[in-house]
Amino acid sequence: MADNSSSAGTVLLAFALGAVAGAAIAILYAPASGEETRRRIAEKTREGKQRLTSAVERGREAFDQIRTRAAMGEDGL
Secondary structure: OHHHHHHHHHHHHHHHHHHHHHHHHHHHHOOOOHHHHHHHHHHHHHHHHHHHHHHHHHHHHHHHHHHHHHHHOOOOO
């Protein structure tokens, strides 16, 4: 079971990093002034951090629920 959670975490991290890289490239290639580009990068970084924090928290909650159910020996996992 540790391998599955590790693999899922790796996939989630890769997805998040890919999304951040894609957003950064899109912003850098969009026609805008330097000041506007920096403002947009800072804004998108804050949004990404909030989304990632939320996703990590949901993942932890799901993992804790599964671990609790497994410890109690519930069927239907």
